[in-house]
Amino acid sequence: MNQFDQNNVSKHLEHVRIVMVNTTLPANIGSALRAMKTMGLSKLVLVAPKTYPHPDIDALAAGAQDLIEKIEIVETLEQAIQDCHIVFGTSARSRTIPWPLLDVRPAATEALQAASKDQNIAIVFGREDRGLTNEELALANYHLTIPVNPEYGVLNVAQAIQVVCYELRMAALEQNHSNTEIPNDHMQLKQQQSMEWDEPLVTQQQMEEFYPHLEKMLTDIEFLDPNNPRLLPLRLRRLFGRIQLDRMEYHLLRGIFSRAQALANGSWKKTNKEDHSHD
Structure with missing residues (x-):
């Protein structure tokens, strides 16, 4: 060599x-x-x-x-x-x-x-x-x-x-x-192909902030019982552990979690900009 x-x-x-x-x-x-x-x-x-x-x-x-x-x-x-x-x-x-x-x-x-x-x-x-x-x-x-x-x-x-x-x-x-x-x-890709990618991948430290947010959101919308979570948190870790989120996907999902939490507790209000976002 x-x-x-x-x-x-x-x-x-x-x-x-x-x-x-x-x-x-x-x-x-x-x-x-x-x-x-x-x-x-x-x-x-x-x-x-x-x-x-x-x-x-x-x-x-x-x-x-x-x-x-x-x-x-x-x-x-x-x-x-x-x-x-x-x-x-x-x-x-x-x-x-x-x-x-x-x-x-x-x-x-x-x-x-x-x-x-x-x-x-x-x-x-x-x-x-x-x-x-x-x-x-x-x-x-x-x-x-x-x-x-x-x-x-x-x-x-x-x-x-x-x-x-x-x-x-x-x-x-x-x-x-x-x-x-x-x-x-x-x-x-899982199919052993590759494609251009425009965002850096997230680290394990970022994912350790992601999982508690996900579990808290699921608790807020009453999908997860924190007193009896069973295997749901572990299965979700396995799901997201199989894929590598990039930075944009990570922030997108955490934004969805925050919106779901706001809707669940009644604190979210549409802005004028959001009212016309789908016109």
Whole structure:
């Protein structure tokens, strides 16, 4: 691979971050950094690690000292992914509501297609003993799984990170080799086609403002019972998580929510301009 190709691969991988939630063993953090470094990833975000810093991190990182210096520590998963456009939550278990589920290889391809359009990607790994909670998995657009041997599907978190980082690198190399990058002003459609797109996509932080507004509107119009929401909020997250809203669509929908709320509580009045808007 020439230097230009290498720089191209590195540029795309820079948009991918590994997120580790409530990690207990410092050695797993060090091993994760080593796995990342060997595959060309450099951004690790730790969500409320149990023990940090620790000598085991330096010992297991083995030459990835520069990545240790770049580690970001946050208190919540929402903070870790707030500026991301696509989030993959790793899971080996079935859930109450089936989420869009991708094996690691197609997930890596999806991630690198988005990274080539300068979108920020997060791959989220859970606790050593119990992974991610249902609430944390609900923050993801996709669930990612590694197709392990069903008779012995045991991977520790650092091993899982190594597998995912390898697939991300292979996807970046394949994308660079085939020269199939989609321009920044295009959006990938589910039918594997692309079209010109005129607005930037919203981030996870913006969507975390969107969902409470949606639920409050549904409560105001008496569609959602806040005392017995059942699975409706989760299903709505799954619905909007499957699609990527752009900025215009986001503001349009929030405007509709606000109008519905105003109509429900009787505070909305037409202006003269609105009276003639359909003439």
